Amino acid sequence: MIGNPESCKESKKSYQELGPARSSSEFGVDGLCESGQNPGSGGNVGREVDIMKETAAQQRIRQCAEYARSLACLPSVGDIDWQHWQPTVHAVLCYISNRQTDEVLLIKRLSAYAHGLISGPGGKLENGESLEQCVVRECCEEIAVEPHNFCLRADLFFHFTNGVRMRGYAYFTDEWSGEPQSSEEAIPFWCKRDRLPLHQMWDDDALWLPYVLQGGRVRGYFIFDDDNRMLSHDIVWLPAETREF
Ligand SMILES: Nc1[nH]c(=O)nc2c1ncn2[C@H]1C[C@H](O)[C@@H](COP(=O)(O)OP(=O)(O)OP(=O)(O)O)O1
Numbered sequence: 001m002i003g004n005p006e007s008c009k010e011s012k013k014s015y016q017e018l019g020p021a022r023s024s025s026e027f028g029v030d031g032l033c034e035s036g037q038n039p040g041s042g043g044n045v046g047r048e049v050d051i052m053k054e055t056a057a058q059q060r061i062r063q064c065a066e067y068a069r070s071l072a073c074l075p076s077v078g079d080i081d082w083q084h085w086q087p088t089v090h091a092v093l094c095y096i097s098n099r100q101t102d103e104v105l106l107i108k109r110l111s112a113y114a115h116g117l118i119s120g121p122g123g124k125l126e127n128g129e130s131l132e133q134c135v136v137r138e139c140c141e142e143i144a145v146e147p148h149n150f151c152l153r154a155d156l157f158f159h160f161t162n163g164v165r166m167r168g169y170a171y172f173t174d175e176w177s178g179e180p181q182s183s184e185e186a187i188p189f190w191c192k193r194d195r196l197p198l199h200q201m202w203d204d205d206a207l208w209l210p211y212v213l214q215g216g217r218v219r220g221y222f223i224f225d226d227d228n229r230m231l232s233h234d235i236v237w238l239p240a241e242t243r244e245f
Pocket residue numbers: 091092093111113114119121122123124125158168185202203204205224
């Protein structure tokens with residue numbers, strides 16, 4: 001079976017219908033608008049979003065970092081015209097959860113790029129392939145597992161200072177077939193959902209992955225330098241009920 005028949009219809013539609021980028025400042029300090037309702041969703045965000053609230057101290061740190069960045073003339077997400085931004089590369093990630101054990105299937109990457117880094121399985125889109133086919137191919141190639149009924153929950157825009165512009169699509173599911181196996185590209189392992197090794201993952205993962213593993217959705221904008229360090233970010237938090245990105 002390739003991809004997912006029903007539950008991904010919404011995601012297929014959503015990445016094509018991406019609206020204009022909105023800054024998190026439009027959503028208030030904690031990434032939501034003051035009323036606790038997410039614009040466009042009409043839904044009550046509820047408790048899940050509370051875990052991501054930015055504290056006053058975190059907000060201050062982010063503001064100081066923005067200020068330091070402006071002094072150092074480093075690029076900021078606010079400098080980019082995201083509406084006209086075109087990716088040079090499309091890539092997928094897939095996070096498979098085991099509800100019974102409350103674990104998520106991660107990989108340690110063995111390829112030259114990002115060697116030793118931990119993430120979900122995934123990779124770049126190949127010519128003529130759909131995003132869903134890419135998810136299945138990458139999971140099968142890297143860890144011999146086939147995910148089913150996966151849904152797009154994070155739409156990620158990575159702008160690298162070396163000119164690469166990658167759009168990443170992170171899919172989530174708790175249905176799969178096959179036993180995880182190591183390959184030349186990856187070593188798979190199960191990890192408790194609340195004990196993610198965030199210090200060994202891409203910088204941006206710490207910002208959005210815990211929230212999305214709890215059912216939320218995000219659209220994220222990131223600038224990375226040539227050493228794969230995150231320079232700037234902006235995240236639009238979307239509640240679980242959101243049907244469109
Ligand atoms: N900053 C970042 N944050 C993140 O969460 N995922 C990132 C990321 N930078 C890259 N990725 C992911 C997206 C995609 O799954 C993968 C692409 O990187 P790679 O080119 O290393 O993948 P692969 O070498 O597996 O790709 P293929 O060559 O297509 O197999 O890494």
